Amino acid sequence: MDATASQKVRKGRKFDQVLDGARTVFLRDGFDGASVDDIAREAGVSKATLYSYFPDKRLLFMEVAKAECRRQADEAEELINDTAPVDQVLRLAAERILAFILSDFGQRVFRICVAESDRFPGLGHEFYHSGPQLIRDRVAEYLHKSVARGVLKIDDVDLAAEQFLQLCKADLHERLIFGMADCCTPIDRKRVIEGAVHMFMRCYGT
C-alpha cells in the first residue's frame, strides 16, 4: 500500500480534473441541478472517463464534499494565536470566522450540505465534524487556557465557546442564506463582532 493509494477507485492522471470539475458544478447547481454531462464538460473529460473513476453520481458527490470538508478544516488550522489580550484574540477569531461563513464559497457549501444531509447520511456528520465542531473545539481550547491563566472566568467552557460563535454570526448568516442582499456591509459586521466580544467579555471577563 503506497502513500498515494486510497481505498477508493483511482486509476489515472485525470482524477483531479474530474474532482475539480465536479466541485465547480455541484457548488454552482446543487446535487440534483448538476448533470453528469455538465460535470464532464466542465472537467474537460469524457463521460466514460468520469465513470471509470467514480461508480456513480452519488459517490462522486460524496468525494467532492469530503474534499471540501478537509479544505475547510485545513483553513481553520491557523486561527488562534494565544499571546495577545483576550478581547483582541476573540475579535480576530470572529473576523476570520465571519469572513469564511459569509463568503460565497462558505454559503454554497452550507446550502448544499443542509439540502442533502438527509439524503446522504454521513455527509452532514462529516461536514459538521470538520467544520463547526472543529472550530468550536479550538475556541474551547483557547478559552480553557485563558481560564487557567485567570483572564477569564467560565464554568461551562464548551457552552461558552458555542455561545461566542453564535454571537459572532448573529443573524448575518441567516440573512445571507435567505437572500436578504442588503445585510453584510463592513459596518454590519463590525457592529455584530463588537457586540459579541463586548457581551462575552462582560459576562466572562475578570
Added chain:
Amino acid sequence: MDATASQKVRKGRKFDQVLDGARTVFLRDGFDGASVDDIAREAGVSKATLYSYFPDKRLLFMEVAKAECRRQADEAEELINDTAPVDQVLRLAAERILAFILSDFGQRVFRICVAESDRFPGLGHEFYHSGPQLIRDRVAEYLHKSVARGVLKIDDVDLAAEQFLQLCKADLHERLIFGMADCCTPIDRKRVIEGAVHMFMRCYGT
C-alpha cells in the same frame, strides 16, 4: 370581489386538498424529490385537476411555502406576555422558540427553504420575513418595553434581540440539521436555555 377570492387561480372545491397534499409531499421529499403524480395521489385528486389550479410545479411549491410561512407567523402571535419577571419571560420565550425550531416540522421547512431559496427568488425572503425576522421584532419590542420600565439596560435593542435568539439556539439547531442524532435531550435544552438567559441577564440586567 368577495371574501374568498384571491388574485391567484382558484376555481373549485378541491383547492385545499391539493395544497395539503402538496404540503405533505414537498415537506417529505423536497422540491426535486416530489413528483407531481405523487402529490396528486396524496391529495386524492387527478393530475388534471391539480394542473387546473396551479399552472406548474414551481408555483404550487411557492404557494405551499407561502402558506407555511403564514402558519409559522400565526403560531408566533402569542409568544410573549409582558407581566412576569424578565428572566422568566425570556426563559419561556426561549423554550417555545426552541420547541418550534427543533421540531421535525420546523426542521423540514428550514431545510427546504435553505435548499431552494436561490432557485426561487422571494422564497427565502418570504420565509425570513415571516419567520426569524418576525420573532426578532417581537423580542425587540419586548426588550424595548423592559428598558423603558428600567428592568434592562440596552444600547442597541435590535442587536440584543438577535443575540438572545442566537444564544437560545447555541448549536443545537446545527447539530440537528446535520444529523447528529444525539443532541437534543431535555437536559441539553435546559443547559442552553439557562446559559442564554444567564448570559443575557448578566450583560443587560440592572
Added chain:
DNA sequence: CAAAAACTGAACTGATCGGTTCAAATTTGT
C-alpha cells in the same frame, strides 16, 4: 331536473438524465 362547471383517469409527448458500450485515438512506461 337539466345545463353548466368541475373532476377523473389514463394514455401520450417530449425532454432530461444517469449510466453503458465500443471501436478508434492518444498517452505512458519500458
Added chain:
DNA sequence: ACAAATTTGAACCGATCAGTTCAGTTTTTG
C-alpha cells in the same frame, strides 16, 4: 518503438417526470 493502459466521443438504453389532452363521470347550481 512497441505494447499496455488510458481516454475519447458519440451513440444508445431505460427510466423518470412535467405537463397535455380528452372523452366520459360526478357535482353543483339555478
